[in-house]
Structure formats: structure tokens, C-alpha cells
Amino acid sequence: MSDVDIFKVLADPTRRAVLERLTAAEMTATELRSGFDISQPAMSQHLAVLREAGLISERRDGRFVNYRVEPKGLAPLHEWLARYRVFWPDRIDSLKDVLREMDQ
Amino acid sequence: MSDVDIFKVLADPTRRAVLERLTAAEMTATELRSGFDISQPAMSQHLAVLREAGLISERRDGRFVNYRVEPKGLAPLHEWLARYRVFWPDRIDSLKDVLREMDQ
DNA sequence: ATGTCACATAAGTATGTGCTTATGTGTTGG
DNA sequence: CCAACACATAAGCACATACTTATGTGACAT
16 A cells, blocks of 8 residues: 555566466465575565565465465556557557457 | 566666656657756666667667657566456456557 | 767666575464 | 464675766767
8 A cells, every 4th residue: 555666566576476376376475485495584575575565465374374466456557557558559459359358 | 689677677767757758759868867867877877778678769860869669668568467467357447448549 | 170069888886675594473283 | 381383573694776977989060
């Protein structure tokens, strides 16, 4: 809810990879850590940044915390991009394809 | 053309502001500098980063260099976002509005 | 030709960012 | 209870990044 810079949040490749993994399934921090070669505190810090940006949300389950993607957090990025899509005739068709897909 | 990280390029607010000003009109580095409270080399460095990311292009005119937005450079960002738009039913309508606008 | 202009590049510096180790907090199982 | 566990927070460090001043390069005007 604060004025975090979503571009800076997404500028980190690890955080983008975390988001991508979370699209597949809800996960705990420990589960996320596997395959990342990163310490537990580092992951915890990344998750905090993503949460403060509204990109993920957490659901406590005992001593576990399950994280999931919060796609609405990407709205600012979407709105920013929309301003430039006006100058972007080449890609309208592929955009339409996306919408057609979603309509089904 | 190299593998620059477009998120890191756009993570800088000054560079995003430069892009925004360039959507209004083609401009020289000096023209861009007005209103930015930034040194000439700083602006030059930002423009170099934007150019290397394919987000702007330049057209030499004597000792002036006119810069313009290269919206195609935003394609990687668009493609990245598209992956998450699937999880994003709320905003389809506004997206359709954008397309309807562009069709006219 | 030469000084000025528009811009690029070099080099140094300050601050930001992401990592680490160490420790804190709350939860669970034996 | 208390030891192990899952995660958060603190503090310090290494490196990246954005800035500065200084200087270089090429074009124009006189």
C-alpha cells in the first residue's frame, strides 16, 4: 500500500523467479528455497519485499507460511505499460490473441 | 541487442521520466535535461542505458542528437506481463477498452 | 583556425542493494 | 517442558549503481 517502486522490486532476478515459481503453486519459504542456492534469511527478505509491493500474500499455517501470487499487485506495471501500447501497432494482434484466449 | 535486464533499466525513475517525455516529442539531450536538475553527463549516461536496452533510438543532426522512443523495446516487458495476465480477470475490460481505442 | 557548442567518456565517490552470519520469535512434537 | 523447526529481524559487508567533475570528440559559426 505504500509507495514502493514496483520496477525496483521486479529488477531483482531472484524475486522474478520466486514469482514465477509461485504461479505454479502456493509454497512455503523453505519449499521455495530449494533450487535457489540462497540462504534462508535472503529468501525471507525477498519475500518481505514482494509482500510489501503487494505482489504476494501469505497464509499462516502453524509454523509454516504459505505464499501465493497476488496478480493485482502487477496493476501499476500494467497501467504503466498501457501508456506505451498506444505507440505499439505491431503487437496489437498478439494482444488480441491473449484476450481471445481468456474469453474461452 | 545484448541481454540487458529491462527491469533494471526501468527501475530508475529518471529513465522512466525521460521515456515519458520522449513520448510527447522527439528531443535532444539538452532539451530533455531542462526540468530534471541533473548534470549533462548524467543525462548522457541514462540515454546510453536506454539506447542499449533498445528503448530509444537516436538520429544525429549535425552536433545535435535527437532521441525518440522505440516502443518495440518494451516487448520483453510486455511478454513477461502476459504470463501473469492469465491470473488477472479483473482487468480484462480495461484492456479491451485500450484495444477499442486503438481500433479507431 | 579557433572558440563555442552538443554530447560522450573517464574516473572517482557516495549511497543503495543483496548477501552473509547471528540472533529473535513463535510453533510443534516427544 | 524443551529441543527442533520455520521463519523474521539485526547488523555488517561486498558490490552495483547513479551521481559528480574533468576531459575528449566532433560540428558549427565567425
